[in-house]
Amino acid sequence: MNTILIKKVKDRFITKFSMEPILVFSPGRINIIGEHTDYNDGFVFPAAVDKGIIAAIQKSNTNTSTAYAIDMNESVSFELDKLKPSSEGSWENYVFGVVAEIQNRNKLVGNFNIAFSGDIPAGSGMSSSAALENSVVFGINELFNLGLSKTEMILISQKAEHNYVGVNCGIMDQYASMFGIENNALLLDCRTVEATPFEIDFKNHELILINTNVKHSLSDSAYNDRRSACENIASLLGIKALRDATEADLIKIKNKVTPINYQKALYVIQENNRALKASQAMVEGDLETLGALIYASHDGLSKQYKVSCEELDFLVDQAKLNGHILGARMMGGGFGGCTINLIEKTETESFKTIVSEAYKNKFNKDCSIYSVKLSNGTHVIK
Ligand code: GAF
DSSP states (O other): OOHHHHHHHHHHHHHHHOSOOEEEEEEEEEESSOOSOGGGTOEEOEEEEEEEEEEEEEEOSSSSEEEEEGGGTEEEEEOGGGOOOOSTTOTHHHHHHHHHHHHHTTOOOOOEEEEEEEOSOTTSSSOHHHHHHHHHHHHHHHHTTOOOOHHHHHHHHHHHIIIIIOOOOOSHHHHHHHHOOTTEEEEEETTTTEEEEEEOOOTTEEEEEEEEEEEOTTHHHHHHHHHHHHHHHHHHTTSSSGGGOOHHHHHHTGGGSOHHHHHHHHHHHHHHHHHHHHHHHHHHTOHHHHHHHHHHHHHIIIIISOOOOHHHHHHHHHHHHSTTEEEEEEOSSOSEEEEEEEEEGGGHHHHHHHHHHHHHHHHSSOOEEEEOOBOOOSEEOO
């Protein structure tokens, strides 16, 4: 855990509010495979990581609540019965949304003060949003003894994202961040919202993330558009979600959908199968198969689902040129952020040098490379 960050958040909270806080850590996540399958009721394979949000929270002794974004040096005070979404893109929507959704469940929230900071690189596709939402709901639940279950809390976080942030996300990010288990990835069935943990030991291989350090605009609306396209095709097929469709089912309605949307639905069906196959490959310790599935996932995300970008495709191509990377793909919603790479440990250092140089030459900007540890989900820091 990032002890410097914990100290910073605690100190800033005490300086600003003159009271001792409860401290909550809420992690970001990686996802091995199963991208854009969560809102199709499908399977995903994420894990919580050792980077995340630290929130400090305590009851306020005034008639208002205050949220303080330490990294932006911005704070906002608000009244609990007058919440509404703030302007698009503002960080306070994550806080307001969670508080509003708790209140929608008739749970009484008293006034509180919260301060937060994090070490998840912004726009990296490692879910700083879900980490922030979970830290807020978890902290409030502790503070006011609301008795919310972890599952209720992630549904509140997800609704906050839908109704206040405006992204109709699935449940993967909030789930992984809340329920993460050290050294494990979670094969999550997004229909039942239940997961099977898999202890991760890649032996002489490891996962590294390469951040493009770009986040192309329109990613939120493109995300929502894809979700609606999937839902429309599911309803044409007369099923609840694309998770219930096979490729054969899809062929039957081929003439009723645009070729572009047909490819998107096909991608979802194929990716869902890849996520299941990947978990089987993990059980068998078959890293070659796992890697091939990861490359195939990127191919689908780029060519069929069309959520990649030049920078992500370039990084995956660089990985393919190196014979020691079993699989690489973009991770998360897309249009920027990180690739995830399954690489032979002895090759990591030299690949870092090669890919950094190549990326700089091509885009005249730096990529960033991280190793992450798989960690436990949202919890109070004692
Ligand atoms: C984003 C969303 F928040 C997730 O729910 C998921 O759909 C992901 O994109 C794509 O797999 O992180």
